[in-house]
Amino acid sequence: MENLRCQCGHSNPLGTKLCESCGRSLTDKEQNSKLVDMRYEGTARRSQTYNRSIIDKIWNFFSSVKVGVSIIVILLVAAAIGTILPQQAFVPANTEATIKAYYADTYGSVGRVYHFLGFHDLYSSYWFIALVGMLAISLVIASLDRFVPLYKSLKNQRVLRHPSFMDKQRIYAEGPGAEDTLQKVEAKLKELKYKVRTDKNGLLAEKGRFSRWGPYVNHIGLIIFLAGVMLRMIPGFYVDETLWIREGETRAIPEVPGYSLENVKFALETYTGEGEEARFGEALGRVGTVAKNYQTDIVLYQAPKDSLPGATDNLEVVKEYSIRVNQPLKFDGYAMYQMDYKLNELKTMTFTLTDQETEESLGELTIDLIDPDKKYELKNGSTVELLGYYPNFSGFENGEPQTASPLPDNPGFLVEMTTPATPEGETSFITIQNTIEPFGTNQYKLAFQSAEMRNVSGLTVRKDKTLPILGLGGLIFMIGVAQGMYFNHRRFWLQQTDSGDILLAGHTNKNWFGLKKDLEQISVYASLPAYSDQQEDTEKEGELKS
């Protein structure tokens, strides 16, 4: 690698604009410009130096601000497109075909095109993820390209700079000085909390260098955040399951080995608009019912260590808790959230055994639809025997009653009723809608009296071990933003020539107003020559000309 040798003898890496040591301009462009470009201290940035190999080209592509901003803008537009129609996760369809049909039926040709282009699942499309990935690459490369040379340069700053570096700074002053000028300046600068270094006849004062790292710190934060998001694909980091659990049930929690959950009760409360809530009366009158609380009272069990799946005898109660919206159940790195519910599934049905003619009742029986008994004994030796139970009766097949699911949505019972009057027994098939008497007319019937209902709670089971990483990323980002935006890096270079003349230059990465205020205080104290803002001067000249 060939190096650039400056007149001062320092050897600079290729691409350096301002000598790392003395600050002389090394390129024609810099030599001819009135002010030096201090953005990255005139250091050699890889992206501005090499452009031969493929790797150079890729590096240069991603380190460009223009490319970075373009990626941001494309992402922004893409994200917006994804909100034109609802994403597939929000539509009431869940298979490829029904989703496609839903878009076509609901939104017509617009929906068809939207679905055809894959916009219905835009945020997990390969190109969207690829864009985010490109943004991440850009964050890393652009930061490295700038941070590494900048860091080196600021770390190895020399106090004495060449006059051509000083007089090309935006804030510049020269003029006669006194013997003690340097000491006075140093004292005042220290008072203003500057770090001051001196070398022979020169002085370098610096404050807030850390603010220069702000952009890189916040980019690191973002990278950590994105890395955290990626980690969730690794097994063990992330669990997202749904558990529908009915009142009275105890269920193993999906993806959470060893734990099970009992739903004691699910309750839905709504605002009444009475008493304390009278203040909401008007609003409730307008919109109708408003939910106040969704709550599942649960018991969390844990199987003893070394116990096997299926062993339910020795479960230990871990916790009794009420899961509510905003108050998830937390245990062992997992959390369970109240997400959904269904009200009023059948739980029990109560019948009376009745004489069809006299309406005389021989007693009552309650069938637990979740765990029915085989035989129900009534008074006077009457019995009802359950010959068959079909929780979700769906019709007959070859004369055999069928059930479509294990849930008692439409229970059907094949019963044999035995009474003192009918000791042989009478058979009857009962559903909610009707009663079939397969072997001729019966004397007795089971007359429906009442039903008990139970509710179903929809819970989400979640584990997300990436959350601390995401939090860390967010925190670092915020620190970086504050560091870069609310602080600034101010520097003054001062030299006294052998003839006693003072050369002074000042630089800050932002807030020149603040820098000037500092300088004014120093000038007054140490009677420095008046400074000029060379950029404002240039701008004013420009304005006069036009």
Add this chain to the structure above:
Amino acid sequence: MTLTTISSNLLYIAFFAYLIATFVFGGAVKGNKQGSFDSEQRWGKVAIAIAIFGFLANVGYFFTRWAVSGHAPLSNMFEFTTAFGMTLVGGFILIYFLYKTPVLGMIVLPVALLIIAYASMFPNEISPLIPALQTNWLAIHVSTVVIAEGILAISAAAGLVYLLKIVDLTKKSKQRFWLEAILYTLVLVLGFIISSSYFNLTNYEAGFQYINKDGKEAAVIYYMPPIFGMNESVPLTEDALTPFIETPAVIDATKLTTITWSLLVGTVLYVLIRLVTRRRISQLIQPMLKNVSSQLMDEINYRAIIIGFPIFTLGALVFAMIWAQITWSRFWGWDPKEVWALITWLFYAAYLHLRLGKGWKGEKSAWLGVIGFAIIMFNLIVVNLIIAGLHSYA
């Protein structure tokens, strides 16, 4: 007088204080013909005093309402939008003390007035919180967002002043067109407020039955004479106006009707202004900005974003994610409102990169500031009312 009436009266007081302050600021700016800043300073002081008085009344409204309802009044469109108006004025007052800029008041206060008036078009009774909102994160998340948006809006206002000052209105140009378009949009908001207030005061109501997008029958009430009809609609109210055009089921014709009325009234108003004054609105304002420092406006445009961006990140992304994790079990779900918060954030990130990395200052920066505000308003209005999602509480 109950606390509820006190609360709403305080909002009225704030509204009128802002209205008066607008004119005093205008006077302060206009009175400064010779560029002597004395009168501007003097009248500016009076104006800012009135604005602060209004702001205090506004804050009073906010906290009395909080006391009555028992939760931070940030839970529906009315509450959020009035709070936005409040933080906008708050942001302006902050900037005023940093930079002494009466001209900004002349632009910000009318916008705040429009926003508060827009808010009052929504049902304003105190409503109970659904379970998802019953947490302190409501106050934390929403207030941070609304403060950030108030400050970011100041950036747009400074940008607008900058543009009104420097865009050459004597020649036909894209800039001239878009600048006028911005002002026209503000007049349209006024159109919306006038038309809804009018039909509200006259108690217009017309019921219709229609077939919704799931193929089911549903009923709807129009509060403005129906220009557009719902899918296969049948009037339920006698002598209701027959809609001129029927729309397919996916389109909510009541919203389309409201938009059309606002457009009509707003446009009539705009045309009247043009006819009476024989000038573009931008031309009416430009002469008042003769002595405004464009450099200062550029600085405010940038400074407001520097302050607003981190607060926005905190409120609209960080706090939002924490709350979403607690309530919905996931910190991010690509809900439209979330997406638009991300879009807003990406947009301001692009602004900062362009300004700091590419040296986009002055006019370019000003346009970006105005576009940023447009995105915020889009998220507030369009995403809430048209693109339905988890955040549609209104």
Add this chain to the structure above:
Amino acid sequence: MLVMAGAIAFTIYNGVTKEKSELLQVGDAAPDFTLTDLDGERHQLSDYKGQGVFVNFWGTWCKPCEKEFPLMEKQYQVYKDQGVQILAVNIAQSDYEVRQYAEQRNLTFPIVIDKDKSVMEAYNIRPLPTTLLVNPEGKITKIITGEMSEEDIVSYMEEIKPE
């Protein structure tokens, strides 16, 4: 850089395929479990080490299960003395329903009930019926979702029969 490119490629791949990684695969050791049958007797999978176990998950509402059962019963009679065991795991139904169902069909192989669905979770069972073949060493040799014909059942039994 390569690491990053790889990570991003992996993310894209994952995002696009979105396939949930199956927890259990052929070749894995079959997770042990213990369940109670209708006579109150406990059946622990590991007790059958040295025998082939034909684990069938089913429910009374499941039509293909109903068709399989007589075939399974028939082959059970052939293979039970050759070291092949059937465990029919019912998914959380009531004793009454399961007993009634088994009695009607004269099923003699052990039928156990997974009351809290913990075995179903451990095996990540989604559609019914699902059958797992466990060889005498306790390894899963096949996972069959859906209905089996009589020939299938015979060949499966042969597959897990101890030598």
